[in-house]
Ligand SMILES: Nc1ncnc2c1ncn2[C@@H]1O[C@H](COP(=O)(O)OP(=O)(O)OP(=O)(O)O)[C@@H](O)[C@H]1O
């Protein structure tokens with residue numbers, strides 16, 4: 001199975017300086033992610049999960065080390081290329097869904113296709129397909145405020161998928177959901193991972209949510225504690 | 231990976247901007263302040279009579295009305311940017327460039343300026359016709375009247391430059407950590 005990794009993280013470090021003291025949010029992390037994998041990142045609060053995602057997604061620059069996506073060193077990309085990466089290569093899913101409040105479910109899902117340069121009508125068509133895929137075909141015209149938490153997260157999943165990214169970064173996607181809904185969201189992500197061969201990296205601090213992962217990376221204090229292959 | 235970047239044109243900005251204007255509470259406040267200043271301008275543009283002191287007095291009032299409208303619009307736009315901090319961060323996560331965010335806010339200002347100017351023209355001409363029986367509908371100076379739209383869009387865009395700049399420069403990581 002092991003070919004070229006899709007994402008390669010080499011000696012990655014991100015320090016913050018706060019009132020004279022240095023906080024090592026990440027401190028020398030080495031990781032590889034392969035195409036089609038479902039990887040869970042587990043670690044207590046403050047262990048560096050979000051920091052790692054920000055660096056992989058090109059939202060933040062590391063203090064030390066490298067991130068390669070598809071063999072490309074993110075440090076070499078300018079703001080335009082990073083925006084393209086975030087738009088086309090990576091899909092984001094957040095703990096608090098982060099939908100646009102004034103847009104309907106359909107428009108929320110179609111929004112990233114605008115940045116990808118697709119005509120609006122085509123984007124809407126693609127969005128509708130995806131909303132059906134996540135079981136929300138009857139909620140197209142609803143605003144986020146008219147949807148349940150689980151439904152909002154399914155809209156967010158559809159939005160993350162709409163530009164056919166290679167990678168989905170899900171930062172505690174079940175953190176704001178009750179247990180049963182959370183399990184169903186993870187089930188949906190794993191189904192999309194198998195059916196669409198999208199690489200999913202999901203952060204959590206709930207060990208209940210790591211069932212069915214190909215690998216589990218345990219983070220602690222900005223370092224990889226262990227990697228468990230399942 | 232290619233050297234291609236992401237897209238967000240004027241049409242896209244109008245589409246999203248209109249949703250924001252319809253979906254949020256601040257637009258009526260902006261439109262009201264712009265339309266009051268515009269109505270006053272339209273009124274003055276049409277009423278070319280009166281003594282020199284009266285005209286100077288009116289111009290002073292207009293100046294005050296314009297400043298008040300601009301300050302009010304700038305404040306409301308800034309509040310609107312802060313309220314949407316997280317959403318703007320999300321836009322950047324989805325591929326928006328700084329200039330896309332800037333464009334969105336300027337287009338929102340433009341739309342509100344045009345609506346406010348339109349209402350101002352209406353109010354201004356009605357009050358002119360009521361207060362001055364010597365001017366009839368056919369005698370209205372339409373060129374002077376349409377310059378109202380120029381003023382209204384100018385006020386709204388100029389006063390939104392700083393809020394739009396703030397939105398553009400926002401750091402998506404901080405924005406996403408931001409709890410409203
Ligand atoms: N902008 C910042 N300034 C200073 N310190 C920061 C900043 N962002 C993160 N940190 C620190 O870096 C460490 C890692 O934070 P991070 O958000 O990556 O953790 P996390 O694993 O995502 O935690 P959680 O499960 O609570 O989301 C923490 O100690 C945090 O306080």
Ligand SMILES: [Mg+2]
Pocket residue numbers: 049050051171
């Ligand atoms: Mg986190």
